[in-house]
Amino acid sequence: EIVMTQSPATLSVSLGERVTLSCRASQSVGRDFVWYQQKPGQAPRLLIYGASVRATGIPARFSGSGSGTDFTLTISSLQSEDFAVYYCQQYNAWPHTFGQGTKLEIK
Amino acid sequence: EVQLLESGGALVQRGGSLRLSCAASGFTFSTYVMAWVRQAPGKGLEWVSTISDEEDRTYYADSVEGRFTISRDNSRNTLYLQMNSLRADDTALYYCARRISVSGTGAYDFWGQGTMVTVSS
Numbered sequence: 555e556i557v558m559t560q561s562p563a564t565l566s567v568s569l570g571e572r573v574t575l576s577c578r579a580s581q582s583v584g585r586d587f588v589w590y591q592q593k594p595g596q597a598p599r600l601l602i603y604g605a606s607v608r609a610t611g612i613p614a615r616f617s618g619s620g621s622g623t624d625f626t627l628t629i630s631s632l633q634s635e636d637f638a639v640y641y642c643q644q645y646n647a648w649p650h651t652f653g654q655g656t657k658l659e660i661k
Numbered sequence: 662e663v664q665l666l667e668s669g670g671a672l673v674q675r676g677g678s679l680r681l682s683c684a685a686s687g688f689t690f691s692t693y694v695m696a697w698v699r700q701a702p703g704k705g706l707e708w709v710s711t712i713s714d715e716e717d718r719t720y721y722a723d724s725v726e727g728r729f730t731i732s733r734d735n736s737r738n739t740l741y742l743q744m745n746s747l748r749a750d751d752t753a754l755y756y757c758a759r760r761i762s763v764s765g766t767g768a769y770d771f772w773g774q775g776t777m778v779t780v781s782s
Binding site for chain 2: 555586588590592597598599600603604609610641643645648649650651652653654655
């Protein structure tokens with residue numbers, strides 16, 4: 555199966571900062587790649603699919619890039635509601651594996 | 662408004678069985694691929710199973726293959742997960758999720774709030 559590795563596990567950041575989260579696939583997944591956001595006690599929320607396409611209603615401060623094995627999620631200016639856990643997922647091959655998550659914390 | 666409402670979670674003994682349901686509303690259920698994703702307490706997300714819109718294709722994680730069966734009843738707008746031979750590591754919150762209707766995309770755009778399955782040893 556394709557292993558998705560996210561880095562870092564935890565990131566302490568300040569409001570207004572630009573943040574970049576990374577995810578690496580153990581083999582190429584093309585652009586068959588997704589980012590989700592999950593807040594405590596809530597279901598995951600789709601942010602980005604196709605590596606760079608923002609889902610409906612997602613603010614423009616969220617952007618995704620990458621292809622093949624290396625992907626990034628950038629938040630241009632961190633807002634208070636962005637503190638959450640972020641997961642990546644590939645859907646290029648079954649099983650559709652998730653990364654272990656990156657937690658954004660307030661510095 | 663799209664809604665996915667899971668039910669059926671419970672405390673069950675190791676080796677037991679359980680059937681989860683997910684009632685869908687607010688969209689044409691029969692035209693969407695659906696899935697189950699689980700999350701063990703304090704852990705990350707784990708994809709469990711996916712079923713095509715017409716139920717002719719199903720896919721499973723290795724960890725549940727042969728023990729779990731995904732199905733759907735498009736006349737009742739309901740997704741199911743039959744779970745047999747349950748193990749302690751099946752303990753998790755089980756989410757029902759709808760795959761986005763963009764051709765060739767395996768992302769999930771709507772999720773339920775989950776139903777908790779606890780397997781006691």
